[in-house]
Amino acid sequence: QQQVKQSPQSLIVQKGGISIINCAYENTAFDYFPWYQQFPGKGPALLIAIRPDVSEKKEGRFTISFNKSAKQFSLHIMDSQPGDSATYFCAASYRAGGTSYGKLTFGQGTILTVHP
């Protein structure tokens, strides 16, 4: 069972456009929501993360929007560049307490292609 659902599976954007990737979760025990970026031949690496008491977090061209009541969060990439072409994963982690709090659950991934 996939506890974090991600869409779309693939996305093609023109250079300079906005890329939007969406994720939804069911488990209200999650309280940390990171996004990871993976280039071919590499392991995923942390891109940006948000806590549920914040509705938006921005780092450069990357923004996470978080809607706690809808249990949804999304990644926006402004002014998308060919170098942003990669696979993006949303993830969720449990709140502290118990042994499961270290566990990270990932979405299905989105392959982003930015055309020049």
Place this chain on the structure above:
Amino acid sequence: DVKVTQSSRYLVKRTGEKVFLECVQDMDHENMFWYRQDPGLGLRLIYFSYDVKMKEKGDIPEGYSVSREKKERFSLILESASTNQTSMYLCASRPGQGRFRTEAFFGQGTRLTVV
């Protein structure tokens, strides 16, 4: 720099073989993970360890076991490899002991092919 090192980038094994995938991290992290990555399915957690000799099943533990005898090393074992275990395997580590909302660091992955 945090380093998570997986022992092999590519492996080809025969059906029925016992396969060991090794992972070592150098940041004294309490939590270690094994994921498999398949197109369209994302990263699925196989096993998770939150301390030496402690483990917890992930979402797809069937056909796998793990070993964590030392804090820095986490091994994934395929008891009897099958073709449906052909996949990319990713090891990760993350701080624990009250430090949540922390970054996980991944190895480069092991591409396992079972023939």
